[in-house]
Amino acid sequence: MDSQDLKNVGLKATLPRLKILNFLHASPVRHMSAEDVYKSMLETGEDVGLATVYRVLTQFESAGLVTRHHFDEGHSVFELNLGEHHDHILCVKCGKVDEFFDPVIEDRQYDIARNQGYTITDHALVVYGVCPDCQD
Amino acid sequence: MDSQDLKNVGLKATLPRLKILNFLHASPVRHMSAEDVYKSMLETGEDVGLATVYRVLTQFESAGLVTRHHFDEGHSVFELNLGEHHDHILCVKCGKVDEFFDPVIEDRQYDIARNQGYTITDHALVVYGVCPDCQD
DNA sequence: GAGTATATTGAGAAAGATTCGCATTAGTAT
DNA sequence: ATACTAATGCGAATCTTTCTCAATATACTC
Numbered sequence: 591m592d593s594q595d596l597k598n599v600g601l602k603a604t605l606p607r608l609k610i611l612n613f614l615h616a617s618p619v620r621h622m623s624a625e626d627v628y629k630s631m632l633e634t635g636e637d638v639g640l641a642t643v644y645r646v647l648t649q650f651e652s653a654g655l656v657t658r659h660h661f662d663e664g665h666s667v668f669e670l671n672l673g674e675h676h677d678h679i680l681c682v683k684c685g686k687v688d689e690f691f692d693p694v695i696e697d698r699q700y701d702i703a704r705n706q707g708y709t710i711t712d713h714a715l716v717v718y719g720v721c722p723d724c725q726d
Numbered sequence: 727m728d729s730q731d732l733k734n735v736g737l738k739a740t741l742p743r744l745k746i747l748n749f750l751h752a753s754p755v756r757h758m759s760a761e762d763v764y765k766s767m768l769e770t771g772e773d774v775g776l777a778t779v780y781r782v783l784t785q786f787e788s789a790g791l792v793t794r795h796h797f798d799e800g801h802s803v804f805e806l807n808l809g810e811h812h813d814h815i816l817c818v819k820c821g822k823v824d825e826f827f828d829p830v831i832e833d834r835q836y837d838i839a840r841n842q843g844y845t846i847t848d849h850a851l852v853v854y855g856v857c858p859d860c861q862d
Numbered sequence: 863g864a865g866t867a868t869a870t871t872g873a874g875a876a877a878g879a880t881t882c883g884c885a886t887t888a889g890t891a892t
Numbered sequence: 893a894t895a896c897t898a899a900t901g902c903g904a905a906t907c908t909t910t911c912t913c914a915a916t917a918t919a920c921t922c
Contacts (some may be wrong), residue, residue, distance in 0.1 A: 602918060604870060625908080639872040644909060646870095660796045662850070664880080665908060679839060682847055690842065695834050699853055702826050703815060707858035711818055714798070715851045717835055722843035738889060740899060761879080775901040780880060782899095800909075801879060 599653035606642050607649075614656070614670045621659065621667045621687050661687075661716055677714075681721035688721070735789035742778050743785075750792065750806045757795065757803045757823045797823075797852055813850075817857035824857070 593603030601607060613631055614622075622630070628643045647668050650656040656668045661680060676689040695715065703710040729739030737743060749767055750758075758766070764779045783804050786792040792804045797816060812825040831851065839846040 602869065604918070606871065623908090641873075641910075642871060658798075660798055662796055679842060679844055681844070688842055688844075690838050692834055692838055695831050698828050698831050699851075702828055703853055703855050706815060706824055706826065707861075708815055708817070708824075708853070708855035709861065710853060710855040712854040713852065714854075715835075716849065717839055717844070717846060718848040718850075719839050719844035719846040725843075725845065738898065740889070742900065759879090777881075777902075778900055 595655075599655060601649060601653060606638050607646050609636050609638060610643065610646050611650070611655070614668075621669050623665050623667050625665070627668070659714065659716075662718070677716070679717040679719060681724055682718050683720055683724035686721050686723075731791075735791060737785060737789060742774050743782050745772050745774060746779065746782050747786070747791070750804075757805050759801050759803050761801070763804070795850070795852075798854065813852070815853040815855060817860055818854050819856055819860035822857050822859075 593608060595611065596603045596607055609631065610627065613627065613634070613636065617630070619626075624640070624644045624647055627647070628638065628640045631638055631643075647656060647658075651658050651668070654671060656670050659667045659669060659678070661667060661678070674691065676691045677695070678687055678689055680687045699713055700710055729744060731747065732739045732743055745767065746763065749763065749770070749772065753766070755762075760776070760780045760783055763783070764774065764776045767774055767779075783792060783794075787794050787804070790807060792806055795803045795805060795814070797803060797814070810827070812827045813831070814823055814825055816823045835849055836846055
């Protein structure tokens with residue numbers, strides 16, 4: 591939210607980067623595509639270029655400020671890194687995204703990776719289902 | 727591998743569909759993009775159109791013959807449904823894809839979905855890491 | 863606080879992935 | 893064999909994302 595946050599992760603504190611970071615913090619929707627961010631910012635009166643949004647989100651990802659997800663859609667969605675790691679459960683009807691964290695699953699993943707000789711670097715778990723509001 | 731397989735899932739047994747299904751069965755690589763399938767088939771002397779490959783793979787997915795995955799790449803990869811469900815662990819260096827199945831993780835997922843009031847329909851778990859061959 | 867070197871921006875072009883439209887061709891049920 | 897309908901293949905169109913490059917803004921030095 592302040593330019594020091596950007597400098598702390600090695601990014602120059604430019605106006606577009608500050609605007610985008612602020613926008614992500616202010617947004618009630620936590621998972622957004624680059625296009626979503628771009629359009630919403632224009633609607634809010636913020637003037638940014640689409641290419642810049644893509645670039646900055648990728649930089650934020652490298653810097654660890656956001657996480658990029660590949661849900662079962664044709665595009666990336668980004669999420670601001672606030673607290674700790676979590677996985678996602680999303681509704682196939684309304685598209686709502688909920689979050690969860692399960693230490694048992696986390697541990698098993700490490701065990702499985704180790705057993706197969708892998709050094710784990712990351713993982714993505716998405717559960718698809720019908721949310722309470724969309725049942726029948 | 728035979729035209730009855732296609733009819734069984736409600737698809738007309740056309741030559742392109744048979745060729746693609748045969749190709750998938752014969753391929754040593756189990757995870758391929760539409761482009762991969764298209765190019766490999768051309769190299770093998772099979773004559774198909776790219777649009778047809780996309781269409782047929784999508785139909786195969788609907789019919790349950792293949793599964794579509796969204797790994798951390800910009801495109802879909804398809805996998806022939808042979809045996810039972812499994813998850814994936816893939817090497818971030820060489821791109822190799824291994825498979826695993828863990829009943830504990832499966833069960834936990836169902837519990838979590840239920841606890842949040844979701845009716846689970848599917849899930850995707852991908853573990854990323856460095857495979858044994860790519861360790862330093 | 864101005865001057866300068868350099869990184870960043872924005873607009874449009876370009877690339878990559880996927881789908882669409884439509885005339886031609888091929889399955890399938892008579 | 894015939895005719896009806898669905899499927900193919902090509903290129904055009906669409907969508908997402910990246911690239912190019914001239915104009916501009918940031919940060920560093922004095």
